[in-house]
Amino acid sequence: MDEPRPLGATAVSAAVPRRGKPMFPDGTGPAADPAGSHHERRIRSFQPRRSRVTASQGEALRRLWPTWGVDVDGLSRLDLDAFFGGLPVVLEIGFGMGEATAQMAAADPGTGILGCDVHTPGQGSLLGLAERNGLSNIRVANGDAIILLREMLAPASLAGLRVYFPDPWPKKRHHKRRLIQPEFVALATTRLAPGALVHCATDWEPYAEQMLEVLSAEPTLENLHDGYAPRPDFRPFTRFEGQGLDKGHVVHDLLFRRRG
Numbered sequence: 189m190d191e192p193r194p195l196g197a198t199a200v201s202a203a204v205p206r207r208g209k210p211m212f213p214d215g216t217g218p219a220a221d222p223a224g225s226h227h228e229r230r231i232r233s234f235q236p237r238r239s240r241v242t243a244s245q246g247e248a249l250r251r252l253w254p255t256w257g258v259d260v261d262g263l264s265r266l267d268l269d270a271f272f273g274g275l276p277v278v279l280e281i282g283f284g285m286g287e288a289t290a291q292m293a294a295a296d297p298g299t300g301i302l303g304c305d306v307h308t309p310g311q312g313s314l315l316g317l318a319e320r321n322g323l324s325n326i327r328v329a330n331g332d333a334i335i336l337l338r339e340m341l342a343p344a345s346l347a348g349l350r351v352y353f354p355d356p357w358p359k360k361r362h363h364k365r366r367l368i369q370p371e372f373v374a375l376a377t378t379r380l381a382p383g384a385l386v387h388c389a390t391d392w393e394p395y396a397e398q399m400l401e402v403l404s405a406e407p408t409l410e411n412l413h414d415g416y417a418p419r420p421d422f423r424p425f426t427r428f429e430g431q432g433l434d435k436g437h438v439v440h441d442l443l444f445r446r447r448g
């Protein structure tokens with residue numbers, strides 16, 4: 189695998205990642221903190237939170253995780269062809285509760301969606317939605333997407349990248365936690381096939397400006413629009429988008445393409 193630039197202020201711990209305990213006593217379910225990423229000496233783009241898993245989310249995790257889930261343990265390369273039966277695969281980072289992910293998967297069954305998030309209730313929610321809607325093109329990765337990209341995905345293996353309403357980290361001292369930064373984009377673009385689409389959206393104006401600046405500065409990407417993109421029809425409204433709109437925020441989409 190080629191060597192992307194190190195990410196984050198302290199770079200990444202060289203220690204062997206620790207596998208977290210699986211959720212269920214029979215060894216199934218997503219592992220807690222699979223790569224020890226909550227403890228890595230690296231600035232994280234997410235807030236580790238303890239959240240209650242409902243009975244139906246837990247049930248979906250117990251039954252569906254063994255076939256549709258993968259822990260981001262940073263230990264092995266993920267065989268996307270085998271995992272998705274040969275479909276082209278788009279990575280969505282931070283799907284939240286997964287409603288928009290499931291809608292996009294239903295609208296485009298010829299594309300596999302690998303949703304990556306650290307939020308266990310959301311993982312259960314998305315798996316449940318996939319099953320209820322008969323969607324066979326969704327898989328769920330549990331853990332930090334940076335470790336997934338860096339350690340587990342092969343160069344040029346992704347047909348696209350989606351980041352919808354990433355945590356805006358509005359306070360100045362937290363800006364370093366924002367996901368869309370030059371080092372992240374440099375890493376992510378190595379995993380994109382030529383022509384792959386990078387689609388970001390945010391309702392936080394200063395973050396939109398940062399996204400535009402960072403994505404425009406990445407030499408392997410070209411902007412499909414002059415500045416921000418008009419909202420594409422294929423992106424459904426997301427839960428966080430709704431909250432932003434309720435507060436009167438303006439939403440910006442950004443659409444870039446990996447150069448050939």
Ligand SMILES: C[S@@+](CC[C@H](N)C(=O)[O-])C[C@H]1O[C@@H](n2cnc3c(N)ncnc32)[C@H](O)[C@@H]1O
Pocket residue numbers: 233234281282283284285304305306307310331332333334352353354355356367426427428429
């Ligand atoms: C503000 S929420 C947006 C959720 C959803 N896209 C929406 O619009 O409703 C951001 C999500 O990104 C996830 N997240 C943040 N950093 C991440 C990372 N490095 N790897 C995986 N998930 C991450 C968080 O756990 C959270 O669920």
